[in-house]
Amino acid sequence: METITVASLGRPFYPGMLYDCRHDSLVPGLTLWDRDQLLKHLEERPHCYSDFDIVTSDSTEDKSHALNVDASLKASFLSGMVEVEGSGKYMKNSKTSKNQARVTLKYEATTKFQELSMDHLGADNLKHLDILQKGVATHVVTAVLYGAQAFFVFDREVSNDEDIKTISGQLEIAVKNLPSISIQGKGSISLEEKDITAVEKFSCKYHGDFLLETNPVTYQDAVQVYLSLPKLLEAKKGNVVPLKVWLLPLTYFDVSATKLVHQISTYLVCEAQKVLENITDLEVRCNDAMKTTIAQQFPEISKNLKIFKDLCFYLKVKFQRTLANKLPSIREGNEDEDELVEVLVGYQSFFNKTNLNKWMDCQEREIDTLKSITIMMENIKIVLSESDLNKEILSAENVRCFVFTSEGSESYLSTLLKHLHDRADLENPKPYNVTDTKWFFSPDVFNEVKQKARKFTDDNKDDVKRLVVALMDENGEKGAKIQHYADGVLTEVN
Structure with a gap:
């Protein structure tokens, strides 16, 4: 025995x-x-x-x-x-x-x-x-x-x-x-x-x-x-x-007593471990990104990172609950290990199809890009929201604003969160195409933004006008633009 x-x-x-x-x-x-x-x-x-x-x-x-x-x-x-x-x-x-x-x-x-x-x-x-x-x-x-x-x-x-x-x-x-x-x-x-x-x-x-x-x-x-x-x-x-x-x-003591019929194979345990370690790694990267100065200066970035962190949490909890249901059933002999294999393949496919790692790569790239450009604009105020920007525009006679453009809210993350909340199957999730959505993956657009940042800084070194940097939703526009306001009215866009 x-x-x-x-x-x-x-x-x-x-x-x-x-x-x-x-x-x-x-x-x-x-x-x-x-x-x-x-x-x-x-x-x-x-x-x-x-x-x-x-x-x-x-x-x-x-x-x-x-x-x-x-x-x-x-x-x-x-x-x-x-x-x-x-x-x-x-x-x-x-x-x-x-x-x-x-x-x-x-x-x-x-x-x-x-x-x-x-x-x-x-x-x-x-x-x-x-x-x-x-x-x-x-x-x-x-x-x-x-x-x-x-x-x-x-x-x-x-x-x-x-x-x-x-x-x-x-x-x-x-x-x-x-x-x-x-x-x-x-x-x-x-x-x-x-x-x-x-x-x-x-x-x-x-x-x-x-x-x-x-x-x-x-x-x-x-x-x-x-x-x-x-x-x-x-x-x-x-x-x-x-x-x-x-x-x-x-x-x-009694051959009819309840028994352990089947142990979970070491290979499948390792695969389950990989799934959770992938999620944990994303959570760690998200924590680091949220601590950056850029994430704190640009609430839109911080908001998306928070949504992503919630996504990781829900994904982990969902996976653990599935494991907690499958393991006892397999050990008791009521289910075959193939049931667990199917679960693991589903989660691994979910990671691959949804490009969660690529999404996080993209956020880190955006933070690094914004950091490299804002460093060029030392001592220039960064407003936290469009509402704050409006206050700045109305509080001074002349304001020049360097605007970083974003592509709107992250519907991709919202869709995935709803997917998990509804307890849907992990099949056919919405994919994420990195290169089609972010301006900083385009060398031409990136170089254009850097040139605008230099011009914005150099042209206003001795200017008494208030200078503001902002991140705004500008669907259809990629990169950055310079806006001039006089008495609260937009008069020029470059």
Whole structure:
């Protein structure tokens, strides 16, 4: 009878507990034996081990490896069926920016191993045989490895004039050296002046099973906490939690009991992971774009990015709900894996047909283009809306305005959002043609806009007229134009 090992991910397992592998969920409150019977046949032995490791990647794959999560449990986590706690929350901590260097320090210690003696707790000794027929579980916990894990996630924001690979390398060296740092008097750490300056820019996020008085937020905090972990584990046995559990199928006791019929293949789990990572990557790029000065100066750009971010969120939730429905059904044998293949192909096709990545490429290109041109117009006011522009026009005798033109609202995004809200199939979505819609993909138009920007700036260097830059909806017009207003009336357009 084949047993299964499962990472706890901070969940409160104990020997004799029932578990449902179809949903990767614990079944509390029900047991096959009385508590006294379980304790009588529970064997325990020391299992002392400790180690640390460095994780330089932020991928789901590497996080899963660090937490000893297998493909099946990872699939359940990706679908949102598994609620993680303690050190397991490390699985949910992802970078929010491409301009973020990240290195994680992992500490792990094991203390003891408990297992039930099945010689005395076999089928003939079951006290609650009726539970096997309820269909609420597929396995029972027969052994638990206890200990504690701690993950210190170090982040460093990288500025535009810094190289992210260089900063990542410096961060990795600092984190690798952390376990060997000593504590001096008054709790200070022994670092050279140049190293202190470097680590002051690091932030720290802690995910762990150790109960700390305060969580570390800086590199210096992390050093002190890390060096205290062995003593903390020894002094406070309450820090010991389940790390790994062994599961025995209920069919060991009764062949008619509910069972796990089919495990999800590793290949399909990887494909599901790719879909979610594609969405996450778009969300990260969108976050970076929304933080730019251009996005804050031009509300039309910010609005479209917000719509796109909502689209990514709805797409992720829709996919996770579909997974959460399909996985248990396949594991129970009610559906074939081909059903999941069809779902994955549908989402991959949706990404390809809708050109979501190309849309994001386009927004980044527009932001970079506007930045390169507005830099030429230093100290010229940028109005936030057409209403603000009208106020500027009416508040001065003479106003010259450099107008960037946009192609109107993003009906493409609105259509996709409606598509998802209506729970429509992911078939035949509206495609996005980048080169046909944006002026800055045309070298001729781009060069013309740059020339107008230079002329606008040069002609008005010594002019007392108020200068305004705006982004306006101008359907049919591509690029930019210069408008002159006298006493609130448009008198000239170039």
